[in-house]
């Protein structure tokens with residue numbers, strides 16, 4: 001049976017990356033996506049913006065919605081202080097299986113917990129199942145029609161505190177108009193847009209950074 005694109009991406013990481021070296025994993029994926037097959041990782045240009053937001057914040061508790069192959073998981077986890085924790089949710093079991101191996105090749109499994117399932121099922125269980133009070137940083141990169149309902153669900157579950165930073169991918173392409181309108185008009189958020197490009201292309205895309213004001 002034909003291999004899948006995530007499997008071919010993992011093969012490229014195995015071939016070109018150095019085990020335990022997160023930067024080599026990131027570079028191997030970016031090279032594969034630029035020169036072999038486009039894939040929906042955040043990529044190097046928006047990834048650098050993600051890096052700067054994470055480095056400035058130094059979060060202890062991180063939630064990622066949408067793991068895919070683990071590219072942004074590795075980008076974030078490599079910047080976290082030891083003892084910090086990243087929980088990443090992925091609905092698609094095939095993506096999750098690839099991501100586990102990518103995260104392990106980067107040597108970051110000690111600070112990453114990959115959970116398979118639907119975000120709306122797991123968000124209400126964060127406190128009792130993972131012992132999480134609130135998150136310092138949330139990266140939204142999953143189904144675009146889930147950004148807004150899941151943000152409201154995180155608010156309702158008390159998972160956001162004064163100063164929690166939400167960073168959303170793809171706010172232009174494919175676009176999340178309902179989410180953007182909400183965070184830009186709600187008195188509970190201070191929001192700003194980082195203009196960039198859709199991964200590995202010249203098309204416009206960007207990241208929206210929104211600070212929860214409590």
Ligand SMILES: O=C(NCCO)c1cc(-c2ccc(F)cc2)cc(O)c1O
Pocket residue numbers: 040041042066068141142143144169170173174198199
């Ligand atoms: O659906 C996405 N993510 C959730 C599923 O894992 C996603 C899609 C695209 C994209 C696709 C097709 C196209 F033509 C343009 C953009 C890009 C992304 O960065 C994404 O995160």
Ligand SMILES: [Mg+2]
Pocket residue numbers: 040041042141169170
């Ligand atoms: Mg994305």
